[in-house]
Structures are given as C-alpha cells and as structure tokens.
Amino acid sequence: MPSHLLPLAFWGFLLIYGGTLYVISPRAPTAATFYDGVSAGGRGVSAIPLTLSVFISWIFAKSVTNAANLGATYGAVGALAYATYWLSIPVAGIVIYRLRTRLGASSMTEFLVGRYGRGAAIAFSAAILVRLYNEVWSNTAVVGGYFGAPGTTGYITASVAFTAITLAYSIKGGLRGSIVTDGVQAVVFVALVVLLSASVLPAHGVGTLLASGDWRLDAGLDLLLVAGLQVFSYPFHDPVLTDRGFLARERTMLRAFLVAGILGFVAIAGFGLIGAHAMLSGIDVMGNAPAAVARSMGLGAFFLMSVVMMSSAGSTLDSTFSSLARSVARDMPRLAGNLHADRLRTGAIAMTVFAVLGNLPMLAGTDILRATTISGTMVIGLAPVFIFHGARRAALNFHLSFWTGIGIGIVQAFGAVPDGLHIGDGPYAALLGANAWGLALCTALFWLPLPRARGTA
Template sequence: MQAVQIDSTSALLILCAFGVAWLAWGWYLGRKNKTLDDFALAGRNVGFALATATAMATWITSNTTLVAPQLTLQFGVWGMLGYSMAALGLLLFAPLAERIRKLMPHGFTSGDFILARYGRAAWAVFIIISLCYALGWLVSLSMAGGLLLSALSDLSYLTGMTAILLICVGYTLMGGLRAVIATDFVQSIVIIIGVVVIAVVCINTVSFETLHTELSARQPELLNLLFPAAIMFFFNNVFFGIGEIFHSNVWWSRAFAFAPGIGRRSYFTAGLLWLPIPIVTGFVALAAVTLGVVPPSPDMVGPMVAAKLLGDIGAVFVFIVVFSALASSMDSLLAATSDLLTQDVFRKLLRPDSDDMSLLKASKVIIVLLGLATWLISLPKLATLGALLNFTGAFVASTIWPIVYGIFDRRLTGKWAALAMTLGTVSGLCGYFLVGFYVAAIVSCSVSLLVCRVGLARATTLFDWQQLQEAPRVLK
C-alpha cells in the first residue's frame, strides 16, 4: 500500500507559491543591503530571536526530515537517538561562537581564522575539506528536493531538484544573509508545527503498543539495543555532527553576524529546541511497517509515512514542511559557501586589491555558479542521502580538534594542525570504504586528536591572540 500522492497541478501550484513568496521577500529585504557586511553578515547585528531561529532551522535539514527516518528504519532505536546527538554540535559550538566573536570582531569566514591562526598549509587543507563538505551537503539537499517531489507527487525528480535550487538561489542572491535569516525564522515555525502535528497523528493512529508488537514480530532487530552497527553509528554521528558545525562557515558566518553576546545563548537554545526533532521524525518512520508503506527509496520513508497518516491534505502539509526544512538549509549553505569562496579564494588568491563592491558582485556570481554546479552534479541520483552525507564525515571530523585547540590553546602550530586534518581525513575515508560509513567520523576524529596531542607535547612557542583581532584577507 502506497502513501497518498499530490496531483501534479497541486504540486506545481505549491512550488510557484513558494517561489513567488520567497523571491519577493528576498527582494524586499535585499533593498537594505548597502555594503558587503550587509549582504554577507546581515550588518553583524542579528538579535536573539532571529539568531536562534536561523540556527535551528538551518540544522533541520534533509538529514533531520529524510535521513533520520531512513537510518531509524536501518538501525532502529539507535538510529533516532544517534541522530538526535547531532544537537551536541550546536550546544558545544555555543561557547565557541562567543569566543570567536571576541577574538575576531572583523572576521568574515572560518578560513580567516585558520589562516591567521595556523598559516597557509593548514588553511589550504581546511579550504579543501570545507568545499568538499559544502558541495556534498548542497548536492544532498537538491537530491532531497527531487526525491521529495517524486515520492509525494506525480512530478519528476528533475523538476523537484531544479525547483528548490532556483528558489533558494533566487532569494539568496537578492537578499543575502538578511533574507536567509528572515526566511529561516518563518520556516522554523512551519517545521516545528508540522513535526508536532505529524507526531500526534502518528501516536493516535498507530499506538505505542501496536507499533512495538508489529516491530517485535516482523523486524525485532530495530528494537535491539545491542545491535553492534547501530551502536557504532550512535557514536559516529556524535563526532560527525560536531565536526559539521565546528568547521563549517555556515555556523562561523552566523557567529560573526550575531550581535555581541548573542552567539552563546542562541546556539545553546537552538540545540535544545532541535534535540527532539530527529527522535520524532525517526519514530514516524517506524510506523511504516504497521501502515504497509514501502518507499521507493529508504530516504523517502519519513515523508511517505506522514502523508499516509494525514491523507490528501496531509500530503500537501508534509510537502510544505519538508520543503521548508530543505530550503532553510540550502539558502544558508549557498550564502556561507559563497562567502568562503569570495573571501578565501577570490580575494586571498585572485584579487587581493578588490574593494567591497567588487567582492559583493563576485559573491553574487559565485552563488549562481554554486547553484549551477550543484544542479549538474545532482542530475544523476548518485546514492542515498545517508550514504552521501556520511561520506563527508571523514572530512569534517578531522577538523574538530585543530579548531578547538586553535581557539582555546596557544600551543598548537600550523604544521601539526595541517597534519591532523590530512591524516584524519585519509584514515576516516579508509574506515568508510573498508568498514562502513558508521565508523568514518570516529576514526577521523581519533586520528586527528592523536596528532594534535603529539603537536601540543612538542610545542615550543605560544601563539599571540592579538594576531586575530584583524582577520587577514590576503595571503602573505
């Protein structure tokens, strides 16, 4: 028995409504952007409510709404609990965000910090890791848009994937980070309401007792708390989530954009609000067995179960909720990656004498190019969203300790930071291909920590924090 689908006309109307609304709002907010700081960092004065909403909405991605249910169906209870541990990334980044704002009051990107703190070699490794992750996340989000539309309506994967890219590129291009944060605020409200409604309907339709009985009889391994691969996934996802946030310019750009004193409170609150959402979306996926929903792809189980529970109107509701979740992450990633490429590649390597207006134009061109590159790579459906995302775990987990030690300990040098990120990434990839995706981040983080500890033990100099007060923008 398949879930209810939206007819193609209704699906197109929803897409058009989304597109017109977000593009118009992006244009309206973009009128206030007069400088590069306005476009890239929303004037560096974002308040608590908007800061919390954008942090939470950005972290409610294709992972939370599509991959968390997929992994719950694969790993059971540990799948939903493991995904909820990604909240630790937001919670632990809270004190880092405050420290970053104080150390680098004029910083733009995470690359600014790495270059000033560790030098060119570590900076080059970090930029490669950051761009690999950003592209992987962008592709997963565009794929998710295509999968969502094809699973819930008669429209094709290509249509959905193209639509979400066009809409997000459009309003990000017109409004910059100011538009991204404003739309995130609305999208976070839509997402929270949607998740609560779907969870309540699921509990009322499929009781806990019925769900437990069905799973015990038909898929008992999903309730097994001693499932070895699931336990490994639990711990792997902790380090994956922390690495994703600690290194990504999505979160650093917000640390620079939030008003002084806002970062710690907003990230901590966002983490607490986000924590239960993967558990709820994962729980919904377990009802697939009872409801007889057989998704065409494992990463579509969540939306299809929700649409089945809510019926015709519910399918539209689910579509809007998941589409909001995808858009709230894609716009943030487009803006942050554009900043990284503009400041760390265009300005530092290609045009060191560029003025703010030249950089603003370059940033907008890069947003369009990022959208085009993502569309081309997403044309063939490369893998499930879970497999694609966890591949990047080997990259991002290697950056955790170089960043933590770089922010709080003056002893670690650039040579050891570069070595930690390189060896961590390589070893994590080996674990990914030789063992499984659920060990990549653990292996990468462990090797990186070991290298950092050796570097600290052999340290003979101390870094001067004053060097971070004026973030460098040109390579020496």
C-alpha cells in the same frame, strides 16, 4: 484531495512558495548586508531571528528524511542516532564563544591564520567548499522525490526549478535575506511538523515508539556512536552554522546556539519516531519514510509533508548559497591578500555556478546519507584543532591532524577500512572504526611535540 489534483497542488505551492520568499526577502544593497547579515539600517541580528535561523538552516531536508529512514530501520535507536548530530550546534556555539571572547577572532579563518598560518586556512576553506557543494544536491534531491521517482522528468524538473527559485531570492538578499526568510520557514516547518506528529504518534503511543529498536551495535547503536564522535568536528566545516556564530553579540549568540541545538535535537528525534511508526506499522518506506508515512495517511498529509520538505530544504539551500558567496567572493580572496574582495557580483556568480554544478550528483542518483557520513569522517581532524583551540601548537600539527582525517575519510568512502579496525559487526562497523581510531590518531598527531615557527601566536 483528489489524486489528479495532487501534481497541480505541488507545483502551485512551489511557485507560491518561491514568489512569497522572493517578495519578503530584503534586497541587499551593500557588502555588509549581503555577506554579514546586517540590516539596511546597520543593525545586527537579534536573539530570536538568530535562534530561528540556526534552528531551521540546520533542519536539512536530507536530514529529516535520513532521520525517518533510520527510525524505520532501527526504531528509536536510529532516530536518536541521527538526532545526536544536532548536539553539534551547542558544541559549535561554545567553541565560537570562546574564540571570540578569549582570542578575539572575527571568523574561523581568522583564527586559523593567526594560529596556524595561511596554508591551514586555505585547506580549511577547501573543506568548506566540499561541504557546501554536498548541501546543494542532497537537499534538491529530497524535494524532487516528491514530484517523481529519481531520474524521472518530474523529479529532475522539480529539483532544478526548486534550485532556480531559491537562487533567485538568495541573489537578491544574500545572508540578510536568508536570516529573514529563515524565520518564515521555521514557523511553517514547526506548525506542520506538530500537525503531522499529532496525527502519527498517538497510533502507537510515545512510550511504544521510544521502546522500539534494540540497543546493539548491529542495530543502529554503531551509528549513534559515530554521531557522538563527529559532533566534535562536524560543525566546524559547515559555514551555514559557523557564519551565524559571528552575527550577534557573544552572549546572544551562545544562547541562540544552545536553544537551537535543543530544538533541533527534539525535531529530528521526533521525525525519527515517525519512521519508527512506519516500522511498527509495517509500512514499506521505499527509501523515503516521511513520504511513505504521509502517503499512508492520505493525499492531504502527503501534500503537507512535501511542504515541510520544501521549507526545510529551502532554508538550508539559501543559507548554503549565502555561505558559498561569502567563502568564494570574500574569505578566500582575503586569504590571497585581497582585503577588499567583497563585490556583490562575484558572490552572485559563485551562487549561480554552484547551483548548476551542485545538482550533478543529484542527477546521478547519489545516496543522500553519504553527504553526511563521508564528509563527517573526512573532517575528524578538525576536532582537536577547535576543541583545544587554546593550545599553541605548530602549523605542522594542524596539517598532520587535518590531512590524516581527510585520508581516513577517503579510505572509508572507498570501503577500504581494514576488517581489523571495524568496531562491531553492524552495517556501520567500518564507519565507527574509522571515526574512533581516526579521531584518536588525529588527536595524537595534533599533540605531537613539534617546534613552532617564530611569530606563531
């Protein structure tokens, strides 16, 4: 592909991509379709569409980039470190299965209201909004990076255009539209990743790539341990994932989550090995390993990599918008006692507001890895709440665990974790210390013997 045609190809694909998804996204005429993913004929979500949706909606553009960047820095250790986060999907599936079959819960907030009171559900919903807010800018920023350097006109214009395109078909189809378009995006993503991997991985051999890196705390192992700790809390504050846990019958949902988790782990680890290829080949990744590797293979490969990123970012962003609409327009008003708060217009307004405000960090140039590590630390207090969901603890136990986790996350975000609590001396020593000691503290507070209020389930 001639270099002067590359910008035209990028913009052409972006417009074709947006137009195609808008056409295939079914219009959501009812609240059940818009918020619950039910088809126009009243059917729920079947196994294969749910599996593809869970898989691709968690293959964030920022995650693919982070995995490859970590692979370029730490080799296979970095690749596996980031892929470990995808074990969150089976963990969430097992917990939600038990919430539904043993406790009869129809949503995460319903479980919290019944067990810990309305205040717990409100605090949880606030954490969800922060998570969803981060998902907007951290994915549009990745797409913008293929149109120009951060801060340039091309970067900003592409990020905004991509947001507008995704917003348009998200407002049209809601959660049902997200499920349908996820299937298309998953097929495109897998086909192109297989093609790109087949071009890259044989250069060194899978064995050499897997042997790259060192299993030391200061060489990426510390981040792998962080991910291993966060999988027990991280998935529960992500409604993009948990909303899908209530769309199908229990066993269908569990199978979908288990399969999607395995597929996601393999896909992210594979992308991490593309970064390891860059490390072994001496490619200067300049903060974007997938783009650097693709560029080294020629403009055609670079264009295909941009298509992969747009597909993964789009699937996450439309899922984010549908979860935002459900949270703001239905779940939170119901917590306030309005049981009929499911107007479609309110959901569309919520999507639009977050589309605008959600891009502000992107314009400020925030590091996309922070969208994962910081929010993941802040919600470590959710681990004992959901992992030990059968325990009958006081509402205060929830708040002690939850708000302690929030406080630890804030301390870690400002780089104020005391040196004595660091684990190891690598770049993630403070992060590992905050998560390990913080999770232990939150769990202890959750089990602190306290009297439960009368009537608590």
